[in-house]
Amino acid sequence: MSKKIIILGAGLSGLLTAYRLQNKGFEIEIIEARERIGGRIHTLHSDTAQVEMGATWFNDIHVNFRTLLKELELDYFEQFMQGTSYFEPFSAAAVQEIQIPQNSPSYRVSGGTSQLIETLKNKLIQVPIHLNESVSSLNFENDKALITTQNQSIEADYVISTLPQALFTNDIIITPALPQKLSAIAEKTHTWMQDSIKVAFVYAEPFWRNKKYSGTFFSNVGPITEFYDQSNSDLDKFALCGFISSGMEMYSKTERLEKLKTQLFKIFGQEALDFTSYHETVWAKEKHTKSAEQIGFMYPHQNNGHPLFRESYCDNRLFFAGTETANQYPGYMEGAVIAAENTVKAILNL
Template identity: 50%
Template sequence: MNTSVVIIGAGLTGLLTANRLQELGFDVKVLEARERIGGRINTLVSGKAKVEMGATWFNESHYHLLDVIEEFKVPYFEQFMTGTSYFQTFSNVPPQEIAVPNDSPSYRFKNGTVDLLNSIAAKLKPNTIFLNEEVNEVNVIDDDVEVKTNSRTLNAGIVITTLPPATLIDQITFTPQLPNELVSLAEQTHTWMQDSIKVALTYKKPFWREEGKSGTIFSNVGPLSEFYDQSNVEKESYALVGFASGSCARFTKEQRIEKIEAQLKMVFGDEALQYESYHETTWYNEEFTKSNRQEDNLFPHQNGGHALYQAPLFDNKLFISGTETSKHHSGYMEGAIFAAESVVVKLKNLHLTQ
């Protein structure tokens, strides 16, 4: 068995897969189109604050992720939810004060979600990860797989893609072509975060905590649908972070800010407008996340973990992986971990039988 492997995508699945395969003796290279690792994990540094513009929270049901966190010694802490939270039901009804139960807490990484990625990447051999390498073609030629990027051509025995399935079929040409059934499925597989707008505001002080508020908003009205405290555990930086509703996509950034400010003023008062910085990530504009071939009317996690994604292609030369393919918590960091562990087991078993 040819033990050279090219992994497409340096997100959580790609990096953990590389780590596991290198430990088994495989020769691994990871190709990442972006100029950073992480994919839909993106910790933005704004002054002293680290705000999450992508994947953020996990809980005790994410036990595969918790095992990896423990393995790589990545510190985390409980999401702040103490105090009054708010729920907006209708536009003509004042925000309702609510108490959020804390019997099933969520957690965040002390040094940002990127800390988990950096901890895994640090265990990889030198010259494993290659950034700014957009894969354009994957060609299976006899016993070899040729991978063409915007700057080079690599050859390997096995290729593992960790891209969202819709992005995969949109951006990479395969020879032979992928099965029609798989292509149709990929077009109908929801890409987690693809229709999200993540918003972060940083502050000099946590005015909401001083007023006995948690910083949490749940809203049916918008533009913010969910908003949470994202201050650091050392209480040195303060931020509010969450999601703007998908309807905000039709507005300009300036229009979104105006509407968000109006909502925050309604809920928290004038102090909410005294922010130091505003950041947003419109994931539907992210070139390597959103597919131009994907419908916008898919429901969350549609076709995630489908059986077609579990079988290798082209005589065990191409493996489809990534969080959308996970049968367990598809779309989440937990799913990304499960997908990595699953594909590694397949390759290990294949290696043992040859």
């Protein structure tokens, strides 16, 4: 009889883990709390826009991620950085023109990062994905692990969690309790993007490219802290996209937009205000990314890649495979691929 595996989370780690384990004699199901797959990969698609509200860029050093794209026959293209960029050192100073060296380019997936997610999903055969299901408890006291959601209870031989570590340990009741040292580290593990606010302005025409601007700017003043060209690879959809200060979370969307417009006008002039649509994602408000229990300051990548996350628990029945568990590049898409591959090896070695 085939062994059953339940994977928590339908982001890159979860889908890749399922893809690697299918056809290996397992019965696999994925449980996802959101109404969509992808996790922190979230591309907004519309007639006029294709903007990344989540994971976007990767580099030459991200070898495993690029290998996966090649395997799945997905293209990628270089982030546009040509032309004049801007730097805003402090509020009283004039905006400075800068040139950014092209020595280590960043790349984006053609068609949006969600192309990777959709491709993996389409390759899953007989792997059900349950959306809008939050796991409330895991019980490992009997021969089978019992996974309980708001809709059902499922028995399985193995549970692989790809959830952010703090979310897993704070929001799910686990019986018997996990080792205290693991829980203590997990609660204090930073989830990459958890405090980020990402914004995008969509335009009918790339006014910045027409003026030999790169669309890139960095600011110590804010609210926008870094901004980039987000035009698609076909160059028929145009946008500027980037990050704003996490403190902007306290404002309403309308208030945020007004502050952003003031800064855009200062940097780029009137044309920057002729956008066709505005989009934002406040990741701290995404309850399936950041645990409400997690308060206080955390360093970026704090406790990411901790060796305890790469051990198995509950008699080799509980494994972790989220990007923050990876021993290299944790928090990034590269880390998500590495974590998935490591966990697949561990399961197959059993």
